[in-house]
Amino acid sequence: MSGKTATLNLPDGKAVELPVIVGSEQEPSVDIRSLRDATGYVTLDSGYMNTGAVQSAITYLDGEKGILRYRGYPIEELAEHSTFVETSYLLINGKLPSRTELDAFSKQLTYHSLIHEDMRHFFEGYPPTSHPMAVLSSMVTSMSAYYPDCLDRSAPMDLHITRLLSKVRTIAGFSYKKSIGQPVMYPRNALSFCANFLHMMFAVPAEPYEPDPVLVKALNQLLILHADHEQNCSTSTVRMVGSSGANVYAAVAAGILALWGPLHGGANQAVIEMLEEIQKTGGDGHAFINDVKNKKNNSRLMGFGHRVYKSYDPRAKILKKMTDEVLAHLGIKDPLLDIAKALEEVALHDDYFIEKKLYPNVDFYSGILYRAMGIPTDMFTVMFAIGRLPGWIAHWKEMVTDPKSKIARPRQIYTGETTRSYLPIEQR
Ligand code: ACO
Numbered sequence: 001m002s003g004k005t006a007t008l009n010l011p012d013g014k015a016v017e018l019p020v021i022v023g024s025e026q027e028p029s030v031d032i033r034s035l036r037d038a039t040g041y042v043t044l045d046s047g048y049m050n051t052g053a054v055q056s057a058i059t060y061l062d063g064e065k066g067i068l069r070y071r072g073y074p075i076e077e078l079a080e081h082s083t084f085v086e087t088s089y090l091l092i093n094g095k096l097p098s099r100t101e102l103d104a105f106s107k108q109l110t111y112h113s114l115i116h117e118d119m120r121h122f123f124e125g126y127p128p129t130s131h132p133m134a135v136l137s138s139m140v141t142s143m144s145a146y147y148p149d150c151l152d153r154s155a156p157m158d159l160h161i162t163r164l165l166s167k168v169r170t171i172a173g174f175s176y177k178k179s180i181g182q183p184v185m186y187p188r189n190a191l192s193f194c195a196n197f198l199h200m201m202f203a204v205p206a207e208p209y210e211p212d213p214v215l216v217k218a219l220n221q222l223l224i225l226h227a228d229h230e231q232n233c234s235t236s237t238v239r240m241v242g243s244s245g246a247n248v249y250a251a252v253a254a255g256i257l258a259l260w261g262p263l264h265g266g267a268n269q270a271v272i273e274m275l276e277e278i279q280k281t282g283g284d285g286h287a288f289i290n291d292v293k294n295k296k297n298n299s300r301l302m303g304f305g306h307r308v309y310k311s312y313d314p315r316a317k318i319l320k321k322m323t324d325e326v327l328a329h330l331g332i333k334d335p336l337l338d339i340a341k342a343l344e345e346v347a348l349h350d351d352y353f354i355e356k357k358l359y360p361n362v363d364f365y366s367g368i369l370y371r372a373m374g375i376p377t378d379m380f381t382v383m384f385a386i387g388r389l390p391g392w393i394a395h396w397k398e399m400v401t402d403p404k405s406k407i408a409r410p411r412q413i414y415t416g417e418t419t420r421s422y423l424p425i426e427q428r
Contacts, residue, residue: 006030014039025060042411048231049307053408054239058091058394059230063308068315070228071095079318084223085109085193088165088390091228092397106193109166112159113187113196115139115174116146123178132382133266135175137256140168144249151247153400160248161393168389169193172382173200194219197386202374214329215373221322222369225315225362226384228391232307234258234265238392239399240408248396255392256385262302265384268363268370271303272377275336275368278343285343293352301347303340303364305356315362323365327372337368 004020008030016038019031029052036042045051060069068075071090078087089097089105097105119142126135147163149155174184177200185203187196195211198219203209229235237258242251259265278288292301306313327334344360347353363384370380399405 002028008035010039010041021055023055024057025062036411042413044413048236053231053236054399056230056395056398057094058398059228059391061230061308063306063310066309066312066314068229075225075314076318079221079224082220082224083193084220084227084387087224087227091390091394092161105162108162109193110187110189110196112162112166113170113189115167115170119143119146120174120184123174123184126178128179128181130179131260132172132175132179132379133256133260133385136168136171136382136385137253137260139171139175140164140249140256141253143167144247147249150249153245157248157397157400161397164248164252164393165389166193169197169386170200172379172386173197175382176201176376176379192216194223198373214326218322218326218369218373221318222366222383223387225318226366226387228388228394232264233261234388235392235395239395242396242399243405243408245407248393251396252389252392255388259385259388260381265363265381265388267302267361268367268380268384269377271340271363272336272367272371272380274302275339275343278339279335285339285346289343289346289350293350301343301353301358303367304347304353304360305358306361309359309361310357312359313361316360316364319362319365319369320360323369323372326369330372332372334368334372336371340364340368 002020002022005017006020007015007017009015016035018035021029021031023029032043043051058071060072061067070078070087071094073090073096078090082090085106086097086102089102119139122139122142123135143163144150147160150160170187173187177184183205185200185205188199191199191211195216198211198215199209202211231239234255238251238255241254242248246254262270274288278285281287288299289301291297292299323337327337344364347358353359366384367377367380370383371377375383
């Protein structure tokens, strides 16, 4: 509470004093929780364009200035110096770990990387054409059947958190191997978190495989950049589902499903499909940009625009540099990268995009990077889910450990028919 209030004057002559709450970065807000009881009014904010649904100490972002910080640490510093495991610890526990804490956390992740052998047979039930997000979400829901103590909200949560973080990576690796008809590769305890994922994706039993350290570093950075983004569609879904008391696996599975959509985590796949389409038609992107501006077929420049970032997305800046470095290291010349850079150049100088404050977001370059690493297009959103997992878990934990948290239950403005009498079918 700031001790200040805001006065809202209503058309019926009523005036109401509402408390002003100021966040730690001096963001002011008006607390409208008492509004309905005091006046009968509710607020309308479709798409939650300007609604603070929670008070959270996890991630700060300033869309105007292009700032993103996890627990106070700038994303640029974490991407440069941290690992995904350390950043996950930070998000979930609120502080950077000591050496002993990090070693213990890493060890836990290593020892919980296997999935129950019975779950391995689930993969056989899915058709080969299954989207890996469908497989991932249902496998995560199934985990609640294998670890039923998650239904007891008073039971310790650390083990479930470790299991989720570690096993989602294994499920992703196994589902990829299954989709290409290869035997699954079990995790190797000697490998780090990200190196182990590359091993499960790309090793084959017949040959030795050592993950490329440049790709391991790139994967760490990619996952760190995706690790949290405060109240986005999937994270709010996790909080909403978790607010009913549903277990952590159910809440995270719901987040995975929300992430799947092309306007959210599915954008990285949509960007590659868009670039491939432009490449197929032999264009340089100019005609496509015109179609987007004319809203032809409701097309959008995928990987551009963000609900919150209105100057630039700091994650996109880091990713663009990393994409160049990784492609140079691998000696790959990807024509899609040339098309992407040309599109970006055109869009950044075009009035349509400038006026609407549309800039590349994190997904504009991530797909090209994943492609270079050998990850297939339909796995891109799964990669996003692996990265976002610590953020979802941190928000779920923040909510369930807050004694004041309530079940999420928005209001609505009803616009349907007023009361009318039921008519027998012959009279309609
Ligand atoms: N290409 C062309 N026009 C766009 C784009 C785009 N990528 N994004 C927004 N616009 C236009 C809209 O057509 C609209 O124009 P209008 O005012 O003439 O109707 C205006 O900009 C505002 O767009 P909204 O959809 O209202 O903005 P909103 O904040 O709701 O949407 C979103 C944000 C969903 C990210 C949007 O910019 C978009 O669809 N981008 C493409 C998909 C994408 O890259 N998603 C990934 C987001 S990042 C993430 O989830 C990790």
